[in-house]
Amino acid sequence: MTLAEGTQLVSFGVLTLTTIVAALGVVLLENIVYSAFLLGGVFISIAGMYLLLNADFVAAAQILVYVGAVNVLILFAIMLVNKREPLAPLKNGWIRRGLTALVCFGLFALLGVVSISTPWSVLPEAPNVGDTALRLGQHFFSDFLLPFELASVLLLIAMIGAIVLARREFVTSSAVDGDDNLIFRLPERPREPIAPEPVESK
Amino acid sequence: MLQLEYFLLLAAALFCIGIYGLITSRNAVRVLMSIELLLNAVNLNLMAFSNYLDADVKGQVFSVFVITIAAAEAAVGLAIVLAIYRNRDTIDMEQFNLLKW
Numbered sequence: 001m002t003l004a005e006g007t008q009l010v011s012f013g014v015l016t017l018t019t020i021v022a023a024l025g026v027v028l029l030e031n032i033v034y035s036a037f038l039l040g041g042v043f044i045s046i047a048g049m050y051l052l053l054n055a056d057f058v059a060a061a062q063i064l065v066y067v068g069a070v071n072v073l074i075l076f077a078i079m080l081v082n083k084r085e086p087l088a089p090l091k092n093g094w095i096r097r098g099l100t101a102l103v104c105f106g107l108f109a110l111l112g113v114v115s116i117s118t119p120w121s122v123l124p125e126a127p128n129v130g131d132t133a134l135r136l137g138q139h140f141f142s143d144f145l146l147p148f149e150l151a152s153v154l155l156l157i158a159m160i161g162a163i164v165l166a167r168r169e170f171v172t173s174s175a176v177d178g179d180d181n182l183i184f185r186l187p188e189r190p191r192e193p194i195a196p197e198p199v200e201s202k
Numbered sequence: 203m204l205q206l207e208y209f210l211l212l213a214a215a216l217f218c219i220g221i222y223g224l225i226t227s228r229n230a231v232r233v234l235m236s237i238e239l240l241l242n243a244v245n246l247n248l249m250a251f252s253n254y255l256d257a258d259v260k261g262q263v264f265s266v267f268v269i270t271i272a273a274a275e276a277a278v279g280l281a282i283v284l285a286i287y288r289n290r291d292t293i294d295m296e297q298f299n300l301l302k303w
Contacts, residue, residue, distance in 0.1 A: 001203075005204075008203075008204055009203075016212050023216055023219045023220070026219075026223065026232075026235055026239065027219055027226075027232075032229055036231075036235065039235050042216075042239065042242065043242065046245070049209070049212075049246055049249070053249045053253040054253055055252070055253070055259075058262050062245075062269065065269050065272075066242075066272075069276075070238060070273055074276070076280075077284065080287075081230075081231065081283065081284065081293050083287070083293060085292060085294065087294055088294075088296075090296065096225075100226050104218040104221050104222045105218070107214075111210075111211075111214035111218075115211060116207055116211075120206055120207075121255065123255065123256075123257060126253060126254075129259055132259055135258070136262060139263045144263055147267060154270070154274055155274055157274075158273075158274035158278050162281040163281075165278070165284070166281035166285065
């Protein structure tokens with residue numbers, strides 16, 4: 001075993017450990033803020049895995065998009081929905097959890113058996129594709145052009161949809177005149193689903 | 203030497219943890235986090251296949267698309283969670299039974 005292979009193996013072991021432990025923490029911890037930060041740990045570990053798999057551009061994109069955008073978005077959502085409600089315990093809740101754990105273990109065993117027993121036609125050595133960003137760009141603008149453009153349209157739709165869904169529809173009229181700081185201290189007001197109250201004209 | 207199977211097993215474990223969290227979580231934000239775990243597991247699979255089986259970078263192209271979709275999904279999903287929270291004043295998944303008959 002050369003030094004490079006040993007380094008790869010040790011990095012893989014460390015990254016696997018952090019990924020699995022952090023993912024279990026995301027799912028099992030009570031405090032959701034800890035879960036959100038551990039989710040960032042999972043994303044960074046996965047980015048390290050991408051580096052091990054010779055995908056430097058996607059590793060950088062993973063860190064930028066997931067840690068920089070998605071994780072921050074989740075933290076903002078936790079801050080906006082800061083309700084510490086004691087969840088009423090379900091009856092037979094442990095049966096549900098146990099059954100789910102059983103199914104998940106079964107799924108893991110199935111996937112593991114499949115991935116071990118399949119004779120993969122692995123390439124004799126890792127392909128040297130050169131600059132991966134260059135190759136990705138060539139693919140995006142030749143044979144994957146239509147999905148690439150559709151992805152940009154989808155991002156635009158998602159952005160507009162998120163704004164429309166999440167914005168506050170109206171502000172109480174008493175808050176508009178009066179002191180300016182009151183509007184920031186207003187509680188989130190539930191939207192009436194059926195008949196909104198008529199807005200009185202000033 | 204790292205084998206393809208190592209990465210596949212890790213991705214399978216991550217996927218199963220994500221499924222467990224998706225089904226058992228009662229906080230709606232945690233459900234969205236579990237979905238992100240699932241998408242990451244799939245991405246890891248794509249990347250491993252791209253490195254070990256394909257002499258090109260097609261798997262990485264797919265993985266970039268999955269990252270794009272995941273970002274869009276997170277934005278819309280969290281907006282929906284906020285809208286539901288304003289309407290129902292809770293984020294307990296067990297009480298989101300508007301469409302249940």
